[in-house]
Amino acid sequence: MDETLRLAEYLLISALVFTVIAMICNVVIVSTSKARQKVTQPVAAGATSSTPAPQSKKRPPIRGLALYATGFTVIAFLLVTVYLIVRMIMTGHGPFANQHEFAVSFVFGILGAYLIAEYLYRIRALSLVVLPIAAALLVYAMSMDAGVEPLVPALQNNLLLTLHVGFAILAYGAACVSCGAAALYLLYPKLKIRGLPRREVFDDIGYKAAAVTFPMLTIMIVLGAVWADTAWGRYWGWDPKETAALVTWLIYGAYLHARVTRGWQGKRSAWLLLVGFAAVLFAYFGNHFFGGLHSYG
Template identity: 60%
Template sequence: QTVLVGGAGQHDQDAAPRETDSKAAAVTTGRGLTWYGSKFAQLALLTLTGSMIVRMFATGHPPFANHYEFAVSFAWGMILAQVYFEWRYRVRTLALVVLPVILGMLIYASTLSYEANPLMPALQNSPLLTVHVFTAALAYGAAVIAFGAAVMYLLAPRIKWPGWPKQDVLDELGYKAVIVTFPMLTIMIILGSIWANIAWGRYWSWDPKETAALVTWLIYGAYLHARVVRDWRGSKSAWLLVLGFAAIVFTYFGNLFFGGLHSYA
């Protein structure tokens, strides 16, 4: 009888971690909140992609002519990044931070005029404009992933949810996202300067959006330098990613307040 009692106790002890593990698995593989978030992101990506293609054929140019189209394009980049990074690194809980940001961008886009406008003269170099905005959308999308990973990293010590990713996983995920963000920002700025020279006769004007984009590029460059050369990890690098995302938000919305050559975007 003693052996049976002892065996039952051991069975209960073994069952406890299995129960915890099953809860964690349900968060990442079962039909929990994050599962539905994942499916929502995939459906949104398909729907938004189809909508942008239809709009492009209807207007005769890529959907980059006004505030509404830029907002939708950047939301598309964020959704694409969420779907890709979730598939590649299996961190489904990232949607808890990233999807609200995407939803906020889509809500903002819904408040703008969606009337199709002809391209203004400065935007009529269509191939260059398309690649410029496409790289910006990819950069912004990956930056949202880095931001989400950083926020989750900083919250991790206070979160007791068994499905929350480990800090080293989040730290590495943020780094992988910046590996996409930084080169895309670099290409965006280079193509933007070429486009500016064609449209306005000068490569750089210290326009508010140009300046903010340069500051953003420097922040992510500093992050990569600190990570690779000085092996910065942990809270310091996470806060740098939060700062980088704040710079992206300012870059996108700042021209609405400060004007400049990019007032249409």
């Protein structure tokens, strides 16, 4: 088993490498597009030029590089998926039992949500926010103990373990995309990138991603309460992890309520999405600082 684990860790290293390469490709695409935009600006009225504009002679192969960037992201996603499947086969339960496994699962949710958003909107700039987060989580996962240990008694419910944490992964992945869209919305006036859609598109992406996040969080909390009653004999106990999850749920609920009933759009809603994702990260990392019943390593 130890040998299999060591071999499986190479999948994570490869996933990190492909994520970083995809991120670099996207940075080059965005930077090149910015440079092309500056070069192709029309000559001011009254100005003279004895030579034609040079940009028509050589254009960087942006489309081909974009395909590579997407392909590398897909490969990273598949490598993470295979790693999780290997651990699931080895342990006999969903790979969600400790900080290492959940960090990798978090990356799975983020990359999956990003690829869906890229397919639907064709907006590569999202990767400039989302992929660095995924890469950082992979580094964090590889710094944690990846050994396989028996499940603690509270976690010995394979169905609820898989469902509860599975919905958390879906929620957190969508939350990361909404965070990326919100960040780009706020930075939009400073982004001089050719081919960017209207600013309102990022606002729409953030809203739709949050509309996925909120019901996933709701199901996660409900399943967690059912599981808590099974494991600890009570539905709710204000454990730090439970409290952080509730606060996160309230933030996204407040965002959707303000958006639908109060017409909140633009900067206020974008900042609220950033606060929401900060709450997601706090809910995940919080047990490092506050302990509680959810501290499983």
